[in-house]
Amino acid sequence: MGKKGAAVRRVGVAKGDTVFAAPFMAFAVVAIAAGIAHLVVAPPSSWTLVLAVIASVIICGPFHIRIGYDRGFPRAGVSIVMLAIEPLAGAPFIGVCIWAMGVVIAQTWLRRNFWLALYTTGLATVGAVAFVAVRNGLDALGVWLLPSFVVATAVFYGVVLLAEFARQWGREEVDRGVSASSVKPLRVAFLVAVVSVTATLIHYIDATVISWLESDPNVSLTPFVVLLAGSLFYVLAQRSRSDDIEARLSAVVDAAIELPRESGESLGTALVSRARGVVRANTVEVREAAPAGDEIGAPVSLRAGSEQYVVASRKLGGGAFSRDDQRAIESLAHLTSEAARMQYEVDSLEQRANTDPLTGLPNYGAFQQALIEANEHRAYHEGIALLFIDLDNFKKLNDNYGHRAGDALLRVVATRLERSSGGGDFVSRVGGDEFVVIFTGLVSIDQAKEAADRVIAALSERMDLEGHDLKPLVSAGLAFSSHREVDAQSLVEDADRTMLQAKRSRRQGAVATGSTVSISSHRSTRLNDIVARAIDGNRLMLAFQPIVDISTGKIWAFEALTRYVDPELGPISAPSLIARAKSLGLMNALTEQVITKALHAAEQFRALEPSVSCMTVNLDLGQISDAELGPFLREAARSHPEISLCIELNERSLRSVTDELRRDAENLQEAGLIIALDDYGSDDSSVGALVHFPMNILKIDKSLIGNLEDSRQRELIKALQGFGDNLGHTVVVEGIESAAVAETLRELGVRSVQGYHFGRPQSFALTRDRLRRTGTRAELS
Structure with a gap:
C-alpha cells in the first residue's frame, strides 16, 4: 500500500475510534459535572478528604503495571485503589464522580491530548461505577473485605479491557493496541492482587489503626492515609520510569553501534x-x-x-x-x-x-583488488580469464589530432568496454592506453575466447572522433585460469606478455587490418605439463569423505576423491585435473592410480575398524568397458576380497549407455564390484536411469534437499528411499551440512547420508587418525 493508501487507512481508524469513544466521553463529562454540582449544592463535611482523593488520583496516575506480553503493550493504572475510601460518606457514586475529576486531570497531563484523556476517563468511570456497585453489594451480603475487593477490582479491569477489545475488534493485528492475545493473564491477576491488597490495607488502616490514633474527634487522619497511598505509587512510578529511561538509553546506545554498520x-x-x-x-x-x-x-x-x-x-x-x-x-x-x-x-x-578521473572506470589499484577477489572467492572449479588490451598507434593519434581527441577516444573505448563485457565482468583502465577486463564464472578457455572476441569486435567498430572517421585498432592478450592461483599477478604477466607478442608481430611486418586477441599458450602448456608429470610420477593424492548410517550413527564407507597440489601453482581443482587428463589421454592412468591407492587405504581403514569395508571411486561410464578398465577393475576386486569396491557413475553419463556397456556393468557386478548411480537429481534426471542400468547404490544429489520445508521435496525423498528399499538398493543422500537436515532425513526413513556435517574430505593420515580417535562414530566432536 502506498503512502496515500496508508494515510486513508489511518483516517478511517480515527473516525471509527471517535464514534466508539463519543458515549464514554459524554459519560465522563456528565460524571464530572455531577460531582462538581454536588459539591457546590451540598458542600462536603471534609473538603480535605475530597481534595486528598483528587490529589492522590493525580499523584498515582503515572504508575502503571504492564499487563501485555510486550513492553509496549497495554499498561494499566491503579488509581481505582483510591475508591477504597469514600470521599463522601453515604454517596458512593458521587465519590466516583469526584474520583473522575482526578483521573481526567492525570490523563490530560500524561497523554497531552484532552480528548483522548476524556475518553480514558469515561471508560475508567464506567469501570469505577461497576467497582463500587459490586463492592457495596458484596459488603451488604457480608462478604469479607479482601474477597470483595478482589471481585470488584477484577470487574473494573474486565470492563475496561472488554471495552478496549470492542473498540479494536476487526482491525488488522498490527494495528491493534489491545487484543485478547496481547494480554497476559498472569499479569492481570498480579495487577488485581496488588490493587485488592492495597485497597484492603487502606480500608483497614483507616477503619482500625487511624481510629485508634486519632485523639481529637474533630481531626481526621483519613486524608493522610489516602495521600500516603498515592505517594507510594508515585515513588514506584518514578522507579519504573527510571528503569524505562535506562532501557531506552540502552536501546539508543545499541542503535549508535548498529546504525553506522x-x-x-x-x-x-x-x-x-x-x-x-x-x-x-x-x-x-x-x-x-x-x-x-x-x-x-x-x-x-x-x-x-x-x-x-x-x-x-x-x-x-x-x-x-x-x-x-x-x-x-x-x-x-x-x-x-x-x-x-x-x-x-x-x-x-x-x-x-579507485576511479580513473578521465573515463570513470576503476583504476589500477581497484583492478588489483578485484583480481585478488575474483581469484580467491571463486568456486574451486570455476575459471577466470584476464583480457589485456592496448590501443595501437595511440601516440600517433595524439600527435595528429591533439590530446583532446585522444581523451575522447579513451572515453569511447571505456563506454564500449562496459557495454560489451557484461554486467558480471570487471573493466578497468590500468595505464595511458591500456585496459583490462576480468571475466568470471567460466568453465573453459573457449568460453573465455568467445567473450574476448565479443569485446574486441565492439571496440573495433568505426566512430566519429572530433570530426574524423576512425576505426580503432587494438592488440589484446588473453590468459585463462581454471584453478585458484597462488599469485594472481601471474595471470596479469601472462596476458601482458601475450599482448606484447601480438603488438610485436604487427611491428615486424604483419598487416594491421584488424584488432586481434592472442591466447596465452604459456599457461595452457604449463598446466598440461604439470598434470602429465603428476600422473606419470604417481604424485596424485586422495582425500576421503565418510558415508554414514544415521540410523546407527556409524561410518560404513568412504568415498575417495582426487587431489593434487603443485609446488608452484598450488591446488589444482579436480574438474581441471580431470579435464587435462582426458585431453592428454591419461584418464585411465589417473583412474588406475586412484583405485590402487584407495584400496590400499581401505585395507588400513579396515584393520582399524572391520565394519568399514567399502570404498567408492568415481569413473566415467566408458571406462568400465573391457576395452578400457574392465579387466583392471575385476582384478582389483579379486585382489582385495575383503573390500567392497564401489564405482560411482554420473547419472548424466547414462543417457548415452549402450547394451554393450550395460553388459559390462553386469559383468563387474558378477565379479563383486558395487555400482552406484551418482548425482541423481542434479540435472534433468531420467527415471529410465533408475530402471535400465544395473546398480546397487543410488546417490541423491544435494539439490533435492535444498528446502526440506517443502512438502514436495520431502515426498520425493521418501519415494526414492521407498524405491531403493523395494529393489534392495542402498540410498545415499549427499550434501548434509547440518544436524537439522540429518534429523529430518532420518524421520523420512533415510538411513545413509554423506556431507560436511559428518566430515569434509580429508587426507589419508587425518582419516586414519579419526578412526583411531573416535572409531566409526559419525558425529564430529
Whole structure:
C-alpha cells in the first residue's frame, strides 16, 4: 500500500475510534459535572478528604503495571485503589464522580491530548461505577473485605479491557493496541492482587489503626492515609520510569553501534526497526511528509542532499507518545543522518581513490583488488580469464589530432568496454592506453575466447572522433585460469606478455587490418605439463569423505576423491585435473592410480575398524568397458576380497549407455564390484536411469534437499528411499551440512547420508587418525 493508501487507512481508524469513544466521553463529562454540582449544592463535611482523593488520583496516575506480553503493550493504572475510601460518606457514586475529576486531570497531563484523556476517563468511570456497585453489594451480603475487593477490582479491569477489545475488534493485528492475545493473564491477576491488597490495607488502616490514633474527634487522619497511598505509587512510578529511561538509553546506545554498520536501504530499515522498538509504536516509517496530529518524528537524511522524516504513529497500548519518545526518535534520526553522512564521505573518498578521473572506470589499484577477489572467492572449479588490451598507434593519434581527441577516444573505448563485457565482468583502465577486463564464472578457455572476441569486435567498430572517421585498432592478450592461483599477478604477466607478442608481430611486418586477441599458450602448456608429470610420477593424492548410517550413527564407507597440489601453482581443482587428463589421454592412468591407492587405504581403514569395508571411486561410464578398465577393475576386486569396491557413475553419463556397456556393468557386478548411480537429481534426471542400468547404490544429489520445508521435496525423498528399499538398493543422500537436515532425513526413513556435517574430505593420515580417535562414530566432536 502506498503512502496515500496508508494515510486513508489511518483516517478511517480515527473516525471509527471517535464514534466508539463519543458515549464514554459524554459519560465522563456528565460524571464530572455531577460531582462538581454536588459539591457546590451540598458542600462536603471534609473538603480535605475530597481534595486528598483528587490529589492522590493525580499523584498515582503515572504508575502503571504492564499487563501485555510486550513492553509496549497495554499498561494499566491503579488509581481505582483510591475508591477504597469514600470521599463522601453515604454517596458512593458521587465519590466516583469526584474520583473522575482526578483521573481526567492525570490523563490530560500524561497523554497531552484532552480528548483522548476524556475518553480514558469515561471508560475508567464506567469501570469505577461497576467497582463500587459490586463492592457495596458484596459488603451488604457480608462478604469479607479482601474477597470483595478482589471481585470488584477484577470487574473494573474486565470492563475496561472488554471495552478496549470492542473498540479494536476487526482491525488488522498490527494495528491493534489491545487484543485478547496481547494480554497476559498472569499479569492481570498480579495487577488485581496488588490493587485488592492495597485497597484492603487502606480500608483497614483507616477503619482500625487511624481510629485508634486519632485523639481529637474533630481531626481526621483519613486524608493522610489516602495521600500516603498515592505517594507510594508515585515513588514506584518514578522507579519504573527510571528503569524505562535506562532501557531506552540502552536501546539508543545499541542503535549508535548498529546504525553506522548499515548503508543504503538497509540503513533506513535499521532506523525503522530501532525506532519501533525504542518508542514502542505500531507504525514507524520514513516518508517525505512531516509528522502531524498525534504523531512524533524528526528529520533524517539517508542520502546526501535529501531530507525526509522518520515518523512514529499509534503507540502500542493506545497511549500517547511522551517527551522521552520524541527525544529518543530525534536521537535516532540524528545518529542515522550522521551514519549516512559518514558513509557517503567514505564512499566518495574510496571512489575517488579507485576511479580513473578521465573515463570513470576503476583504476589500477581497484583492478588489483578485484583480481585478488575474483581469484580467491571463486568456486574451486570455476575459471577466470584476464583480457589485456592496448590501443595501437595511440601516440600517433595524439600527435595528429591533439590530446583532446585522444581523451575522447579513451572515453569511447571505456563506454564500449562496459557495454560489451557484461554486467558480471570487471573493466578497468590500468595505464595511458591500456585496459583490462576480468571475466568470471567460466568453465573453459573457449568460453573465455568467445567473450574476448565479443569485446574486441565492439571496440573495433568505426566512430566519429572530433570530426574524423576512425576505426580503432587494438592488440589484446588473453590468459585463462581454471584453478585458484597462488599469485594472481601471474595471470596479469601472462596476458601482458601475450599482448606484447601480438603488438610485436604487427611491428615486424604483419598487416594491421584488424584488432586481434592472442591466447596465452604459456599457461595452457604449463598446466598440461604439470598434470602429465603428476600422473606419470604417481604424485596424485586422495582425500576421503565418510558415508554414514544415521540410523546407527556409524561410518560404513568412504568415498575417495582426487587431489593434487603443485609446488608452484598450488591446488589444482579436480574438474581441471580431470579435464587435462582426458585431453592428454591419461584418464585411465589417473583412474588406475586412484583405485590402487584407495584400496590400499581401505585395507588400513579396515584393520582399524572391520565394519568399514567399502570404498567408492568415481569413473566415467566408458571406462568400465573391457576395452578400457574392465579387466583392471575385476582384478582389483579379486585382489582385495575383503573390500567392497564401489564405482560411482554420473547419472548424466547414462543417457548415452549402450547394451554393450550395460553388459559390462553386469559383468563387474558378477565379479563383486558395487555400482552406484551418482548425482541423481542434479540435472534433468531420467527415471529410465533408475530402471535400465544395473546398480546397487543410488546417490541423491544435494539439490533435492535444498528446502526440506517443502512438502514436495520431502515426498520425493521418501519415494526414492521407498524405491531403493523395494529393489534392495542402498540410498545415499549427499550434501548434509547440518544436524537439522540429518534429523529430518532420518524421520523420512533415510538411513545413509554423506556431507560436511559428518566430515569434509580429508587426507589419508587425518582419516586414519579419526578412526583411531573416535572409531566409526559419525558425529564430529
